Amino acid sequence: MYKNVYFISQEKDKKILDEIFNYIKEKYKSEISTFTLEKIFDDKRDKDILFLLFLGDDEIKTFFQNHLDKQISIAIIPHENSLDTIKNYAISKNINDAIDDAFNPELLSKIDLLKCNDYLAFNRISIGDMHGMNSYDYNENSRFNKIKIFFDHFKNIRFKSYTLTTSEKQTIQTAASGITVLEHLSIATQESAIRDELSIHDGKLNAYILAPTSLISYVWYLLTIFFYQKISLMSLPKSLGFIKASKLTVSSNEMLDYQIDNKDLHQSKTIELEVLQDCINLHLGRDLLEIVKNDDKAIEEKDVIKLNSLPKAELSTILIEGKLPLIKKATDEDFKDLLAVLKDSAKFSYIYATLMILSTLLATTGLFANSTPVIIGAMILAPLMSPIISLSMGVIRADKFLLFQSTRTLILGVILALLFSSIYTLLIPLEQITQEIQGRVNPNLLDLMVAIFSGMAGAYAYSKEEVVKSLAGVAIAVALIPPLSVIGIGIGIGNIDVIYGSFLLFITNLVGITLSAALTFIVLGFAPLKKAKKGLLYTFILMAFISIPLSLSFMKVVDKYDYFNKLNSVKSIVLEDKKVEFKIQTIQNEKNKILINIELISDKHLSFEDYIIIKNKLQETVNKQIVLKITPVIQID
Numbered sequence: 001m002y003k004n005v006y007f008i009s010q011e012k013d014k015k016i017l018d019e020i021f022n023y024i025k026e027k028y029k030s031e032i033s034t035f036t037l038e039k040i041f042d043d044k045r046d047k048d049i050l051f052l053l054f055l056g057d058d059e060i061k062t063f064f065q066n067h068l069d070k071q072i073s074i075a076i077i078p079h080e081n082s083l084d085t086i087k088n089y090a091i092s093k094n095i096n097d098a099i100d101d102a103f104n105p106e107l108l109s110k111i112d113l114l115k116c117n118d119y120l121a122f123n124r125i126s127i128g129d130m131h132g133m134n135s136y137d138y139n140e141n142s143r144f145n146k147i148k149i150f151f152d153h154f155k156n157i158r159f160k161s162y163t164l165t166t167s168e169k170q171t172i173q174t175a176a177s178g179i180t181v182l183e184h185l186s187i188a189t190q191e192s193a194i195r196d197e198l199s200i201h202d203g204k205l206n207a208y209i210l211a212p213t214s215l216i217s218y219v220w221y222l223l224t225i226f227f228y229q230k231i232s233l234m235s236l237p238k239s240l241g242f243i244k245a246s247k248l249t250v251s252s253n254e255m256l257d258y259q260i261d262n263k264d265l266h267q268s269k270t271i272e273l274e275v276l277q278d279c280i281n282l283h284l285g286r287d288l289l290e291i292v293k294n295d296d297k298a299i300e301e302k303d304v305i306k307l308n309s310l311p312k313a314e315l316s317t318i319l320i321e322g323k324l325p326l327i328k329k330a331t332d333e334d335f336k337d338l339l340a341v342l343k344d345s346a347k348f349s350y351i352y353a354t355l356m357i358l359s360t361l362l363a364t365t366g367l368f369a370n371s372t373p374v375i376i377g378a379m380i381l382a383p384l385m386s387p388i389i390s391l392s393m394g395v396i397r398a399d400k401f402l403l404f405q406s407t408r409t410l411i412l413g414v415i416l417a418l419l420f421s422s423i424y425t426l427l428i429p430l431e432q433i434t435q436e437i438q439g440r441v442n443p444n445l446l447d448l449m450v451a452i453f454s455g456m457a458g459a460y461a462y463s464k465e466e467v468v469k470s471l472a473g474v475a476i477a478v479a480l481i482p483p484l485s486v487i488g489i490g491i492g493i494g495n496i497d498v499i500y501g502s503f504l505l506f507i508t509n510l511v512g513i514t515l516s517a518a519l520t521f522i523v524l525g526f527a528p529l530k531k532a533k534k535g536l537l538y539t540f541i542l543m544a545f546i547s548i549p550l551s552l553s554f555m556k557v558v559d560k561y562d563y564f565n566k567l568n569s570v571k572s573i574v575l576e577d578k579k580v581e582f583k584i585q586t587i588q589n590e591k592n593k594i595l596i597n598i599e600l601i602s603d604k605h606l607s608f609e610d611y612i613i614i615k616n617k618l619q620e621t622v623n624k625q626i627v628l629k630i631t632p633v634i635q636i637d
Helices: 014-028 057-066 083-089 095-102 143-155 215-228 286-293 313-320 332-346 350-369 372-381 385-397 400-427 445-463 465-478 481-493 496-523 529-568 608-622
Strands: 004-009 031-035 049-054 073-076 108-116 119-121 124-128 160-166 171-176 178-182 205-210 240-245 247-260 265-283 304-306 572-575 578-589 594-602 626-634
Touching: 004 014, 014 031, 014 095, 049 057, 049 095, 057 073, 057 083, 057 119, 073 083, 073 095, 108 286, 124 265, 160 205, 160 240, 171 205, 205 247, 205 265, 240 247, 332 385, 332 400, 332 445, 350 372, 350 400, 350 481, 372 481, 385 400, 385 445, 385 496, 385 529, 400 481, 445 496, 445 529, 481 496, 496 529, 529 578, 529 608, 572 608, 578 608, 594 608, 608 626
Parallel strands: 004 031, 004 049, 049 073, 073 265, 594 626
Antiparallel strands: 108 119, 108 265, 124 178, 124 247, 160 171, 160 247, 178 205, 205 240, 240 304, 247 265, 572 578, 578 594
């Protein structure tokens, strides 16, 4: 219990002061001495003295500044001009409750203060524009106003060049829209978009750097801030970088606008930020009691730097010029790493040859056995996707090494596949066209779309190390090796239709993957569009030629499903005393006729005349000549 209270105030209202003094004297029996802000105290006073501040925010900062690192106990009474102090230290807005907290020894804690260019801050430094993180009041906006503010930010993002230097003398150069620096943040007092608790006595500042590298990442950040409203260090949006350090210097070659605790605007080319650890003994509000209790358990944290997503070098220049790309552009480092991988993938090797032979034999076996799982295994084993992705990069960059090596590797792989699948077919005494084989001799536009999407996924997976494991799924989706195996089967059994259909499917996959992967690499910034025009033009022309037979085949598929739906509308027919139910098994659409495999279910034997009636009925339904392959089923009740 404090025996003496040094009351620091500029207040002139005697009524308010009398109420405060009477409450302290009656409840705590303490002697009260009044002082003005100009009085400077030392730390040689008795421990039973409480410095009770009834001041505005700026005056409290002045008192703190004059008494840094002095062993005096300070408490705060809510004042109409001390809203920031109340908010940041959870001071009760009720004067009597605040006085009770001031006399509660459990609430006394050593706290950090944030210093910015020789000015003290309670908690926050705002540099530039953080597009939603600067404001305390976004929660109070209506949904309509949030949407309006959202689009205002969306149109007005601007970047500046920043140099960030941490307490460990690590220097980072980047382009950013703004930086928010927080000294502390607790759930009890939290009013920003940050979900985490940031310690009030860890000796560290917490800097959030807004630097979206693409329009997509920027939109995601705005949605997070304005509608979801909470971000966490565990899952920071890619638009945000983060630094936790005891000191941070922010500099630029042009003037930087910054605010201290969202107050007056300042300008400087260099902003020195430093945390003064445990520099003030302050009675916090009761909502922070748990934080005070855990003071002794606090472990000093190491510096944290999460800046991998911030723009660098060339991309920084693009952003400063006001050009925010739709998707993040690749850096020089990204390009070097990817190019090294693709050059290795483009080379022919014994491992590549071995995998081609084994995957071909496995796929051919699965095709004859009509086994989907075996064919999928062959797809995963096949190494053909790698040289095709390398070829797409060679096309857009006109890279002779990549073009030559990947084309050579592809051709040798195709030759190996055709050679071993055809020889294997000749050695197997089977010539049956299974459903798995038949499914690869009639490609259409849907197969081209599969190849296009797979090419996009393949290029993206190669460019992003964290998703490279998805390549197995891409290989399954595009199915490069089964068409080659079907070509080999066609050669082995001498079936021209099988050879043509499966060859068209393979070329479709090859061209679709190459073109879409090339376009994906361009979008990701791995090649300028001007340089890629020639290669893309040739690939587009080739795709246009391929699309002609694919379109015709697709129309047949559309007609087939149309006929199938019409035939299924006829469920049954009554022939004299016999009711016959129809079950369509398969439909094959030819130029002038439809081949229908149908199951007829009846409780009595059907005559040939009955079959003719059924055929005529179905022909009327589809308005086209049909050929029926009938499987009669006699149903006995």
